[in-house]
Amino acid sequence: MAEAHSAVAFSFQVTHDGLRINYDVRLLQEVWQSGVRSWRRRIARFNNNLSAGVFPSSVEFLLFICSAVLFSDLVLAIDPSFGAISLLIRVLECLLPPTFVRLFALILFSVFLWIAKALSLRYALKCLLIYKKWIFESRVKKPSLLTRLWMVGLRLLTLKKPRLYSFQASLPRLPLPPLEQTICRYLESVRPLQSDSQFAETTRLARDFGRGVGRRFQRYLWLKAWWASNYVSDWWEEFVYLRGRAPLVVNSNFYGIDSLVSCLPTQKPSARAANLVYSALVFRKLVDRQELAPILLQKAVPLCSSQYERIFNTTRIPNKNVDFVLHSRDSPHIVVLSSGKFFKLQIHRKGRLLPPRDLQTLFQRIIQDDSPVTPEESRLAALTASDRDCWAETRLKHFSRGLNRVSLSAIEKSAFVVVLDDESHDFQTSQQLDAWAAALLHGKANDRWFDKSFQLIVAKNARVGFNGEHSWADAPILAHLWEFILHHDFRVLQYDSNGDCRLGHSHANDASPPIRLQWDLTPPLCLAIDLAFKSAVSVVKDVDLRLFSHKEFGKRFIKRCHVSPDAFIQMALQLAYRRDQGHLSLTYEASMTRLFREGRTETVRPITNQSKRFIDQMLSSEVCDKNQSKELLLKACLNHQRLYQEAMCGGGVDRHLFCLYVISRYLSVDSPFLSSVLSEPWRLSTSQTPHGQVGLVDADFVSAGGGFGPVADDGYGVSYIIAGEDNIFFHVSSKISCKTTDSKRFSKNIEKALKDIQNIFI
Structure with missing residues (x-):
């Protein structure tokens, strides 16, 4: 138990000879340094929080305003407040000694100006950050005039170097989509996966929900979206993760x-x-x-x-x-x-x-x-x-x-x-x-x-x-x-x-x-x-995990095809899954919503009518029409990119429906539509690992990214990273106990799908 004794820095004993004090000087020094470090952190945290709290203004600007107001009033004898300082003096005369009344009034007015300026700049920045049309504009073409003006205004407001949390107070809240919009987008996403009779039943359940209890649930969710910083994140953390x-x-x-x-x-x-x-x-x-x-x-x-x-x-x-x-x-x-x-x-x-x-x-x-x-x-x-x-x-x-x-x-x-x-x-x-x-x-x-x-x-x-x-x-x-x-x-x-x-x-x-x-x-x-x-x-x-590197081509070739690299890979994954399983299944792709305060993720549903037509064309015969396949691929990729951008901007389907389901559980009101949506298994769960987020990674030490386990017992988990110009890493996982999945087989199907799509452009 020497470790337990060494943790005691100070002790004393009462003996016949008096009070005996035992202490460890070295450990007491560590305790002292720990306290000093803690106080330094507290002071630094206070200063940083103050600086971030007034961003894009600054604490230094308060000193400038105070100096300017004091100089104008005491030296130039000019009232910069148009009478406001005199009013403050009359109010403060009964509270402070006459000697300090004017000085305090000047400082108080300066602080007021500083706070007003800080709040004005913060809300101006917040209004600019609400603008999201720039995401949907092509990077190849010249941005629109509105976007260029928006960018100029944004850069002017952020000339000061921001700290980690400087933008937090200015970030907009995650918008709550209209209920009708979410239902329509959901129906579009499941149409390629359902037969006519199944889709007719799904449409009936969705419309009954939208005309009935859905409106009630939406009102409660609107109240939360108005009151909370983010209407999704806390419930997502609790019900998806912590209650698991x-x-x-x-x-x-x-x-x-x-x-x-x-x-x-x-x-x-x-x-x-x-x-x-x-x-x-x-x-x-x-x-x-x-x-x-x-x-x-x-x-x-x-x-x-x-x-x-x-x-x-x-x-x-x-x-x-x-x-x-x-x-x-x-x-x-x-x-x-x-x-x-x-x-x-x-x-x-x-x-x-x-x-x-x-x-x-x-x-x-x-x-x-x-x-x-x-x-x-x-x-x-x-x-x-x-x-x-x-x-x-x-x-x-x-x-x-x-x-x-x-x-x-x-x-x-x-x-x-x-x-x-x-x-x-x-x-x-x-x-x-x-x-x-x-x-x-x-x-x-x-x-x-x-x-x-x-x-x-x-x-x-x-x-x-x-x-x-x-x-x-x-x-x-x-x-x-x-x-x-x-x-x-x-x-x-x-x-x-x-x-x-x-x-x-x-x-x-x-x-x-x-x-x-x-x-x-x-x-x-x-x-x-x-x-x-x-x-x-x-x-x-029970885990069947495969990690492989695709070195035939990477981001360089995909960009020459004038398509989004992520959309390109998603089309390949769907083609590979169709070959592997003989049918398409509900597919999950994670996107981020961190353009909004406390944002985490949203789901992109890659299977669309456009992607299904492309896959059908690729599998229709051994010799396919390259021009037609290319045209269908470009349409599918363009549509996928739009869905991804909408998800980033808060226009996704799944987080909204998830929150409506949580409200239904709180209210103990059953909804056949929501129960059906939330019970659908994600048999193909995908995610792209970000590469070089802050420009520290170079080609000399490219990481293979990372991965995760399968989400469904009879499905695949696929993580990929576009590592450099000519390399893509895939992490494929499934369960050995499932007789219909095989990570090695699916990896080979991914390689074949990538090669087949490459041949369209050669």
Whole structure:
């Protein structure tokens, strides 16, 4: 129990000889530095919030206005307020001493002018950000006059360099679509998938809903859209993620993969882990200080940054029926999982971040730790891979007090988790790629803490990746972090000729040593761990995951075809699915709605009448008419691009219908139409991983993106990233237990579909 004693900084004993005081000077210094760091963060947070709150105005402008008003009144004897200052003086004469009345009135008037200016600029910016027609205009042609004037006004209002949250108060709310519009768009989306009789029944249910209870539900939703910052996001997080009772592994969490460089600059996992951890902590500091620049589309239009707040110090806590997200303002430590053992690692020394050289030394100590570990302790993390209600019950029974509570709290309140794997992974063959992707998605089911917001995973040969929990944010947020980490690892921090970290001079002996977390593994807890592990293993073994690289062509060729790269790939996926399954199925593609405050995602439905005609044409005969196929493809891609743009602008179908369904549940009113819509399975779930969001990734260290598990038991999950000009990576997942799906077969069908569409333009 040496670790427990070392955590006591101050104690005293009453003896026969008097009062004996024991204290640890080094630990008290750490406590003092922790408090100083906390206060610095609070002051910095206050200053940053003030600066972001008045954007696009500035705090400095207040000083300018005060100086101008004081100079005009006291030196030039000119009243700049047209009598307002005199009125303030008469009001304040009965409250303040005569000496300070005029000065206070001048300052008060200056503050009023400053606030009025700040609010005017903010609402002017908000009005400009409501404009969305620029999205629908072709990038090839010259923008319209209205769009050009809008862009000029937007740039004039944002001359000041924005901070991470500067635009938050100016972002518009997600618009609530008219009920009739959503119903019409839904019917259009299902028409290619239904027979005439099925579509007639769906149309009847939709019209009955629109003329009946739908209007009542829409009024409640209108009230929420008017009152809340975003009428979707809170319900989406709660009902789609936090109320989900299935295990997080495979079903919810996603992963990101390392850069596919042929030769890593180091083979030392301790060095690679140190550079990655240090880069992540630098990113955390930038987020905390709001020094990270917000992502701007067209270098002018901001995306919502609210999700960045919970990247670090965040854990999903299991609870009966509904989980909750625990987020701490700060965390002075990370947790390292190595060989089945958990270690708490302090990341500061004397108020500063430990440099990579120190972190490398500490990681090496953890790797070399040869203390014994019991089978139950090595399987402890499997609890986070089990059914959420089972994990919640186990947590309540066995982790509410004593040693287990202290150790679990250390994990849940850590900045993030680092996993040091005991296996090597590489990318030389397709089998190695598949194995590394599987290791990042689920590992061995007992060597990942799936509740954490994200965990960095380092293989024995220094290959790296991450696993992310989905409820608190969407993949582009962690993709931004990952891009930053890889850039700093390869371009900024780097390694010396021995493969060791370059930054810093090792003072690891001055840093707090890693503390191994201890557990009280009682027989009932061991039984729960064993059951959780067996359940998680059954989930993991059912995953069929393939990762492959399409190198025949990429973005360069697709753009020469004058179509959207995303639409091009979506048409290929539909063609591949039709060949694989013999029919089309409801397809999900994720798009973002971060043009609006607290926006997350919307669904694009790629299957349309236009895409169905194109696929029918491609499969009509062995020799198809290239010109006709090209014409149908261009129409389908153009229509898909329009649907994607409408979804980005809040004109999608599924989030609106989802919220109407939530209202129906609250009101206990059954709707056959909504029940039918929400019960439709997404047998093909797709998502594009963003590449190079902030321009840090170059062709030398292209990442393969990331992936996720299948959404439906009898379906496919497909993630893709257009990596560079001539490369596209696909992550294809399905379930082995399903007899009608096969990830390897579907991957080959995707390759064939891409080749067939390419031949249309050759």
